[in-house]
Each structure stands twice: as structure tokens, then as C-alpha cells.
Amino acid sequence: MTIQHNTGTLPSQEKHLVLLRDGRTLIGFLRSIDQFANLVFHQTVERIHVGKKFGDIPRGIFIVRGENVVLLGEIDMDKPCDTVLQQVSIEEILEEQRLQQQAKQETEKAKVTALKDRGLSIPKADNLDEY
């Protein structure tokens, strides 16, 4: 029903936030859509969240294929923004992300070895495996 609402108002007055299947968050002006939910984003910014920090990477124009969209929402600019999130620079957030990934991998590895020791093996769920 989102679209129903939007068609009444002018698009791209407010930014939209889209969450993709690979976990990325894009924020930008939604310029165009089609029946497959392919999206055209303008002045897109990819927002990476790590913990309480986030960083915005400007990406320009994005065209997102509809099948990769998880959800899409409008950002209400007028709402008071009282988040605890703090914005950091790009390098910092990337670094944070890298660290986060690393930590995750290590824990995963540890888990796997622990299970192996006990004779169990849980197959690793691949991110891209949908079915």
C-alpha cells in the first residue's frame, strides 16, 4: 500500500530508505519505480551501521533490481531525529565494519571448531543461498 500513498504525493520530496537483500541500506531520492519494484535512486547514500555508529557513503545514482528489495520506506524529514546513532566519517565506519566482520568470522570459526570437536557439523548458511 505504500505506493498507493505515494502516488498522491510528489515523489522525491522526501528521501526513501531501502533495505536490500544483501543487507545494504540505501537512502536517497526515489525517482522512479516500475511494476517489478525496480527503483531508481538519486543522490544515493549507502549507510553503514556498526554498533551505534553509522557512516554515509555517497553513491550517486542507483538502480536497484526489484527482486533484491526487502523493504522500502519513506524518511520523514520532519520528525525529530532523536537517535542515539552518531555519524562518523567514511573511513572510520568502513574500518568499524571490517572489524565487525572480522569478529564475526572469528566467532563463527570458533563455533565451528567447537562443534567439530563434539562431532557435530552445522553447514554454513551461505548468504546468497536463498532456498
Added chain:
Amino acid sequence: MTSPFSNSQYPIYLHLLLLLRFSSLDEDCTLEKEEGLVEEEDEIDQFNDDTFGDGAIDDDWQEEHKRLAELEERKNDGLGGLGLGGLGMGGMGGGDSSTVQLPPPASREGGGGDLAESLAMLILGADPAIASVGGPAGSGDRSTGLPPPPSMPQQHHHPSQLPSHHQLTPSGLPPGPLHPSLLSYQQHQHLLRRGGAPMQQMNSHNIWENNMGFGPVSVTPGLITQMEDSPLMSIIKEVGLPNRPPPVMSEDGRDFSERAPPPRSSSPVIGSPPVRAVPIGTPPKQPMSHIHHPTTVHVRAPVHHQHRYPPSFPERISPNTLLNMANSPLCRPPFPAGVGPVLSQIQRAQMLNSQVAGFPRGCQGPPLLPGGGGFRPFFGQPPPHRMGPHHNHVPCPIIRHNTTHLHPQHRRMLTQRMQSRGGYRGGRVGDWRSRDPYSNLMTQREKEWVAKIQMMQLQSTDPYLDDYYYQNYFEKMEKRQERDRDGVRKEHTTKLITPQVAKLEHTYRPVQFAGSLGKLTVSSVNNPRKMIDTVVTSRTDDEEKREKQVWNKRRQILYTVEKMYSLLLEVQDFEKRFMQTPEEQRETLLEQHKTHTLQLYASLKEKEWDDRVSDEQCLLIMSVRKGKRLISRLIPFLPPLQAATVVMGIARNLHALAKKDKQDQALCWLVEPVAVVISSLSSAALTDLLQELQGSEGQLSKVLQNKFGVTLLYLILSEGERMQSSDLNCQLMDDNRWTELVFSVTRELLNVPPSSLSPPLFTPPNLLSLFSRYVDRQRLELLQEKLQISALSR
């Protein structure tokens, strides 16, 4: 305009002119360059010039004509008005003079008034001085100056047709008969801006389009001004010529070349998706949305869209009507053809919903449809408070027209929600818009179109099946409301009335043309048809077995025949090979050859020790066409004795073979080799052969039905005769067999009806002498007649 002629010659040429006038009516005389007015001397169309001007071959005629035309003009000036001779055409410059005569009788009959006007116009054209006489209403064709006469009958139509200009024809061009003149109108528009220089060309265009082939018409400046004054011109200026947007836009220098994908090839209309100029996935074309969205900023895309998609509908229809028209082709694209009626029902419902819900004029409120009355009870009172916040901005929250059937409560909630948000943002909108140049890349129509597609998926014929919880929820809500209100207000007790999904015509009836057999079957995505009628014939096991047996047998015979063929071919090639091989090896080759031939013969025999040719085998082989051919090729290679037995076998079985051979008479191939064999037969053998041929009772008649049979018979007989006549010691007469046989043969021949007697391949000449030996004169004559044996002297 100086005329080379003196006045004294004038009357003579006048006479000539008159003659020419009447004679040239039928001729297709295209005129040379016009003359008359000095101004056009410089503006002669090149094309015209080459064809009919100075480049033309027939100079004398031209000059003559020119002179005459000038005279005509002068004469017209003198006569003035509507004299017959001086139908001011001459003044038109010219060349027209002879042909101009005819404002074809049609125009005369069309109405005296019009004629007068047109004539007056003509005269006007001739002389700018008279231009002030006034522009008649029917002066549509001013572009060409004085419209050439063929357009005069069109002038009747002009006033009626021109006002219809603003109902633009989709093609963007004026309809039919006005075509040349209006084209030149457009050109004339250019002219007005740019000057008179290109005028001639346009005139010539006009001429070439004009079947009558009148000469170019000159346009005087005076006329031009007059044209500007004409009411028609003003209308056209006001309304605008039916130009398509592309020319206007292309002037801006934008490149649209790579915008649109090539259109799909059209499929036949019958039963298949409608032929569309634009591919299916494309969003709707942008209408002239500036009319409806005066505040929106159009950057590139809308313009592009307009160019990209050729308008399949008149451009001035509002997007509202477009959307709401159930029949609109652009509404259809996302849907299969069948959903149309469904949409219309739902559409109507939705529209009425929104209508009654009270959207202000600012929105794209759909017009009330006549079917609306039935849906009235559907709604409660439209809540009036909704009118408030919407008046300001154009893009009011619109419930989609073509959406699925929402429960009214649901809709109300949605609208409330939207209002609250929309109202909040109302103030800022204008500000934003001015700053963001990329907003509204998608037009309202496109958004609606996408929404429509998505909503289409939500349509359901059975809401309780598809969305049980939704239905139940709202039912409960309704009940709750009823309970709570309980008689205070009835307005909210609205029921959800599901529109009935129309039963669509799914069956495909193939197109059938009148008077034809069968139906035209068109197969497409929507109605797949079977192209090949594969009928399963279920046969019983017995039948199948029998059929199989038959086929197997045949195959076997063919197999045998083919094997024999390979042997035969080797035998045939023997001689060639013999020549090629050196001496030493010739022996072996010869041996080989002999074995082959023996083998061949052996294959015809059933039992090894019996020298007779096996009947069965022979029959089998001969039953196949290939086999017959084989035998005919084989016989020459066999040693004489064996060949004789083969021929015996043939003769013996001929009656059976003849039956099979009826159709293609392949037995006739055998004639030659058999003839050779026969000629080498001894008399005893010959008699035997004849006996074999005759066989049992009735056999001969069957044989006679076959061409080969008859021929064989004749061969035998003639051989016998030859033997008798040549060799006096012939043993043929030793026993009576021969005689008896011949008697029976003749008897048979006489008895057999002519129809069943097949004509032989050839008739040996000595048959007559044969018969004359054995039969009396009467019978002989009969035989003669029957067999058409020519009477030869002995």
C-alpha cells in the same frame, strides 16, 4: 506583362484558345511554367522548369500556350466577372488557361453561390487590384493563391471540415481531400513567416499531388494578405495546425534517437494480444500534462515520453478520461485482454467511491459514470471534513481508480491517514518543488500505472478465499460499529459489495470468411491452437498384426530384390571391368561373372534341383515394381535356356501379375527382353509358351486386359507366323497344339469385349497373315476390326 502580339492577332488566337480549351479537357496536359505575373519570373520552380520549362522539348507548344494564356488574361480583364470564356482562371497565371476551364461540372452543380465565390476568387487572384472584392468564406485554399479548379468542389467541404481541425486526427494530418491544399497551408504558414520565395515549390507540390495536373499557381502578395484576413486562416492560427509534438521538439535539438526500443512486430489481431505500437512493458505516454499540472516542472523525461510513444489517441484527452476509459489502449497494456471488463466494473466502483468520497475539483476526479447509480447504496455519507485540506495543492491523495475492492472502512482509514500526512506537508511542498529539478520524473500517470499493475494482482473473485482475515476483520469492525452506534447513525453500516467479475468470453471461435470452406485458424499466445490434427487410430491387435505382416513381407521382397540388384549391377558392369583388367585376371573375372549370373538365377528358383522358375518367388518379385524392372534387366544376361524358363514363368503367372499391374503397367518394361527371348525360341518352346500363356480357362481374358499381355500374345503369334512363313519345314504344325492354341486365341479375341482388350504396345504386321491362315474371311474381318490390324498384303 508585355505581349509580343499586336492587337490585330488577338481575335485569331482567341479562337484558337477556345478550341484548345475544349480539347484539352481530357488531356492530361500538365502545364509548363506559369506566366502572367512578373513576380514569378524569378521564382520559377526548378523542378518545374526542368520538366516543363525551358528544359522541355516541345518549345514551340509552350510558347504558343504562353501567348495564348497572356491573351486570355487580357481578355479576362476585359470581360471581367463570370463570363464563360473568361473564367478568371486565365488570370491565375497561366498555364492554366486551357485546362482551367473546367471548374468541373460538379462545382457548377454544387451550388451557384459557391461557384460565384470561387470564380470571384479566381478573378481576385488574377488581379491584385481587385483583391479587395472580399474573401468569401470558402476561401480555404488560399495557400495556392487561386486554388486550382479541382479544389473548387472541395471548397464546399472546406468550411465544414476546417472547424474540425481541432478534433485532431491522430495522424496529425488533415483528412483526405483537403490533403494537398492543407499541406500547402502549412507550407503557407512557413511562407508567411519566411517570405514568398519557396512558394513556387509548394505550389508545384500541390500540383503534382493534384491529379488534374494543373500548372503552378502563383500567389500574389495581395492574396497573401487577403488570406491572412480570411476567417479560416484565423481559425487555423488559433487552433494550430495539427502538428505533432515531434517537429516542435526536434527543433530543440534534442536527440531522441536511442530512447525507445524498437516496437515489437505486430501479431495478428485475431485472438492475440492487441497490436501495439509500444512494447508491453512501457509506462503510459505522457499526456499534455502541463494543462493539468501547471506547477510541475518538466525536465527531460516528459518530453521524451511524448516523443517516444506515438499517440494512439487524440492528444487532448485528459489523463483522467484516459485512465478511466475502460477501452483506453494505454490502460490495457498491463492486463490480458480478458481483464478489461473486470477492470471497468471495478474501475467504476472505485471511481464512484472516490467520487462520492468527495474529492475536490483540484484532484483528478473522474467523471461520474452512468453506472454509478447502482453503487450508491454502497457508501455512507461522504464525510465532509475531507474536503478541507485539499484545495490547495493539485496532487491530492487519490485512491487508485482501478484498484481492487477495498472495504469502505479501509478506504476511509487510508484517506484519513493520507490527509493527515498530506496536510502536514502542504506548506512545504511548493518550496521543495522549486528546488529539486529532478522531482516528478515519473508523471502521475506513470505512478498510477505502476500502482494499477500492482493492484491488479490483488483483484480477486473470491475475497473470502483470497483474504479471509481481511474480510473477517472488517466484518467484525462493522458489527462493532453497529453495536456501538446502535441506531444513532446508519451511515457507517456499509457493506462490502463485491463486484461480480464478469464472465469473459474465453472460447475462441475461429474466423470464417463468407463463402469459404473451413475456418481461418490463428494461433497465438492467448489461444493456442493445434496445427496438426493427429488422430490416434486405435487398431486392434489382429489388424495390426496383419498389417505388420503385410509390411514385413513387402519389405522382405524388396530386400531380396535389392540384393539381386546388386548382383545384377555387377553383372552388368562385367564387361566394362573385363576390358579394364589385364589378361591374367580375366579368367577369374569371368568365373566371378558366371557365379553371379548363376546366383541370380538361383535366387529366382525355389528349389535348387528344379530348373523351373519358382512361381512363388517369381510372383513375389514381380509383384514389386522394382522387381519387374529387375527381371527385365536380368533376362538379357541369362543364358538362353534359363531366360526361356523365366519367360515361361512370367507367362504362366501373367494372369495374376496382370491384375496387380493394372495401375502402372510396369510390365511393359519386359517387352523388349522378352521379345528377344521369344525370337530365339524353338517352335516347341513357343508352343509351350503360348500354352502357358493361355493356361486355364479364363486366363487369357485376364491377360488380354493387360497391355503387356496383349503384346506378349502378339509377339508369340507373330513369331509363330514368322516361323511358319519363313521356314517351311517348321515343326509348328507338326502337332496340332499350335493350331488349337491359335484357334482358341482367336476365339477368345473375338469374344472378348473391346473394352477389356487393352491396346498393345505395338502390333506386329504379320498377325493378319496368321489369322488369315486359321480363320475364315468373316471372322478375319471381325478380328481385323477388333484388333485394328491394318490390312497388309501378304
